[in-house]
Amino acid sequence: MKQWRVLITRPTADSAVLAALLAEHNIHSSSLPLLEIEALPETPAQRSLILNLDRYCAVIVVSKPAATLGIERVDRYWPQPPAEQHWFSVGAGTGQLLADYGLSVSWPEQGDDSEALLALPKFLETLNVDAPRVLIMRADVGRDFLSEQLIQRGVQVDFLPLYRRRLPVYPSDTLIKQIQQEQLNSLAVSSEQGLRHLIELAGDAWSNLTSLALFVPSPRVAKIAQELGAQHVIDCRGASNQALLNALTAHGAPSA
Structure with missing residues (x-):
């Protein structure tokens, strides 16, 4: 069965904790912080x-x-x-x-x-x-x-x-390159602002990413994501690390 390979976008320290939790459950993650405090x-x-x-x-x-x-x-x-x-x-x-x-x-x-x-x-x-x-x-x-x-x-x-x-400063092609190089099949955001930063960083490439699974923290953010073009939105029913882990384990990764 195909496994999740997820881009996590929390601030640096939070991403490290989340990545360690996902690794314990054999879920591959790649970090690209989209919120700078x-x-x-x-x-x-x-x-x-x-x-x-x-x-x-x-x-x-x-x-x-x-x-x-x-x-x-x-x-x-x-x-x-x-x-x-x-x-x-x-x-x-x-x-x-x-x-x-x-x-x-x-x-x-x-x-x-x-x-x-x-x-x-x-x-x-x-x-x-x-x-x-x-x-x-x-x-x-x-x-x-x-x-x-x-x-x-x-x-x-x-x-x-x-x-x-703030959205950290990255080269314009950072997001798409990271997704392609690590063969990621899903994206995770923990807030509406994180979602909007994701789309801002994607720029013109957002239309190429809308078919990826997108994990969001609430029905409200799920609705916004769908309105912005995301086709496969999964509501984690919470913004915690455990909520994302539960959602990843409850939903099967796409076969292609």
Whole structure:
């Protein structure tokens, strides 16, 4: 039976961990990071948000980079974070970073997206206070679905942008050459931005890649991928390494 040969596109350190996991299961992978994390300088407005951390009934951290940089900010200004404060993450990887720091954090057991967080009973319970206020730690730009839903429910939302995500600089033919030289038969992205960076790097060659299997983290990203021309989209139902591994093992690789 033909085996998966997958291009993984996470940031460098995350790709190394994922590649090791896939190798343990005899799945060949090739890494081409499509997300480069650049920490943003701290502004007076951002400093004010951290100094007033205790006014928020909940803090939401949307990614591992946001968790790492957010912890650095909290550690700088709060020798002891507010004891009764509730922290939430979209995924388990992000949540574990916060938990390891000693924060009281919850995340959805099923699903790595905003929809799953909005359905989490603990999260809904935390918002059930007078004049709820939430701080969201994230990149400089991101999906607004979560904040829009919270605002509709009468929650005041503040953002703490901690980093920006960039497409690393590669020669224009890097992607297609890597796929051809390593005979890859699938691509994996972990976010909408990763998908868009993949297509941007592919350029005119994207039309030649749309027949490859494309592993994505959610139904929302799957829909976007299909609208952009991808013909064989597989929803991993999560952005974690285990979710990708589960999807790879659950679906047979193409015979040609």
